[in-house]
Amino acid sequence: MSLSRSMIRLESYGDSLKKDDYQCHSRFKRAVNFFNGHSMVALVDRKIGPGPHHIIISGLDPQKAERLTITAAELLLDDNRFPFASSCCYDSKIELGGTIDCDRFSANLEYFEHCLRQSAAPKSLAFLLERKRQPRWRSALERSIAERMTAGSKLIFGQDFLAGIKMFKGLGFGLTPSGDDFIGGVLLALHCGQKIFKRDFRRTIKSVYRLASGGNPFSNMMLAYASQGRAIGKIKDLLAALIYGGEKNVCKCTKQLRAIGHSSGIDFGIGLLLTFKKLKRNKGGKWW
Secondary structure, three states: OOOOOOOOEEEEEEOOOOOEEEEEEEEOOOEEEEEOOOOEEEEEOOOOOOOOOEEEEEOOOHHHOOEEEEOOOEEEEOOEEEEOOHHHEEOOEOOOOOOOOHHHHHHHHHHHHHHHHHHOOOOOOHHHOOOOOOOOOOOHHHHHHHHHHHHHHHHHOOOOHHHHHHHHOOOOOOOOOHHHHHHHHHHHHHHHHHHHOOOOOHHHHHHHHHHHOOOOHHHHHHHHHHHHOEOOHHHHHHHHHHHHOOHHHHHHHHHHHHHOOOOHHHHHHHHHHHHHHHHHHOOOOOOO
16 A cells, blocks of 8 residues: 555554554454554544544545554554654543532433433443343343343442452453443543542552453453543543533533444443442442
8 A cells, every 4th residue: 555645644643552563453444453462553534533542544545554563753554654743642641630510520420321322322231221121132142141231230330349340341242342341431430530539449440450351452452541541532522521511512422432333432431321320329439
């Protein structure tokens, strides 16, 4: 693949890219994933947006990309070289500044839940929000997974937090299974909850991350980012809306979650929501 340098431009690159040689791993409509055996880099379009391991290059057909090399100074994509510029580096770290209005946050969680129900993909984890209205599963396997997740959710937000996390681990379908996406939302809510409720959950976050990490390197990377308080742009926008915004901002950002995988964004959001709601009910206190 060789294109005129005047046609293509590096728009954004994540702050967590690892120097190495990568090969194409998988292709989707809006993303091409590169893998080096333990770490992933995603070449994505503007609709998916920036992230800690995302690269956005304008004027380029990502579906033709085969090889990627990242050095300290530049990015090499097949025959094209792109020097890094600090102005293009996406900052994935979540920083919650200023005073947080807990009443605003509580109201925004209600808007968030309403919009999640409306935006949910058919095979997402939205059934965890409406347990009286279970969807019709196409197979016995799907039904079994849903039943295990329902039981796991009751444990997480009930009497055995870590046992519930263990039930979600690796459960579901896709590059990052729904269960792992859900745990990612739990981890990020715990991280942000430290600022919102003035608590220290660092030991719990570390325990959840260690327990949830497994043989899926893509899930492991997502879980690591969540445990560190890092997130893709759409999740950062959502958090800003929940904490500082209002109904319109929250609903707009919630709808954007559908652009993240088949149901990954929604499933992550459901883990985020349920954990925030539990923390709010407990006034920030631990329930595990």
